[in-house]
Amino acid sequence: MSVIEYEKKGQISFLYLNRPEKRNAINSEMSDLFIEYLYEFKEDKNARVLIIIGKGDKAFCSGRDLKESKENPELFKRKPLRGRLFNAIIETYKPVISAINGAAVGAGCEITLASDIRLARSGCRIGMPEAKRGMGATFGATILPKLISPSIAAKMLFTGKLISSEEALKVGLVDEVLESNTELFERATEIANEICESAPLSVQRIKETIWKTMDVPLYQSLQLDIGPNVYESEDRLEGAKAFLEKRKPVWRGK
Known part of the structure; x- marks a missing residue:
């Protein structure tokens, strides 16, 4: 055991x-x-x-x-x-x-x-x-x-x-x-x-941001770019497409 x-x-x-x-x-x-x-x-x-x-x-x-x-x-x-x-x-x-x-x-x-x-x-x-x-x-x-x-x-x-x-x-x-x-x-x-049900890269970026900005002043936190770049990801395109087509997105983590 x-x-x-x-x-x-x-x-x-x-x-x-x-x-x-x-x-x-x-x-x-x-x-x-x-x-x-x-x-x-x-x-x-x-x-x-x-x-x-x-x-x-x-x-x-x-x-x-x-x-x-x-x-x-x-x-x-x-x-x-x-x-x-x-x-x-x-x-x-x-x-x-x-x-x-x-x-x-x-x-x-x-x-x-x-x-x-x-x-x-x-x-x-x-x-x-x-x-x-x-x-x-x-x-x-x-x-x-x-x-x-x-x-x-x-x-x-x-x-x-x-x-x-x-x-x-x-x-x-x-x-x-x-x-x-x-x-x-x-x-x-x-x-x-x-x-x-949420995009894996988005969740990862959010978790990293929460922990890595916990002790950082607000202004400095807002200048940081932490975690994967979700804004250029395939999942961002899929999320928008799924929303418009009124269906569940199929996340690829890319």
Whole structure:
């Protein structure tokens, strides 16, 4: 049994965190496989959207495996997550949806922060207790204040307290809360299918623009030309033609 499972259904890819007996805590093997599958997803021209979800019903991901850090501290130091896994999620430059089916804690929460869309099941707990463990939450402390109120982010990070998925919805940390894991999975797939109706180059350009202008002043952002040139693409012509002919476009990613 692999600690990461990856499958593709049509244009949608699914990545399952598969250590339910350890609440899907991330060890080195898991992070290596995660990055390998992210690369496979990125390079697959027929894969349009990735959904990340945890196996089991207790945890999406409970964070870094601290038992491994105690038993093998050198390995833990050689493979920090913040410079590898979270950046790799962002740099797929394809949409990534986190379907939070249980607790998303520490690095688990940071996986969701690196994702583009966050959905959660009702009753889940979300947050970063790193300050209570003598750790830094470097990625989370950088991204969280850009996604929600800086003061709410600071309170979450300083206290290390977890919030419910319902609270996360109120502060804008998650986009929707679903009542069951079945509804969560179905809604994530529904959104993924909606994204697949859009032109792939346009979606890539938009994702790159969102992330690469996040800290850039507005005037400078407007001067940038980020991502593929969609304005001279075959898909732009197809999109206009399909609109005039009142039919669905056939995207070629060119």
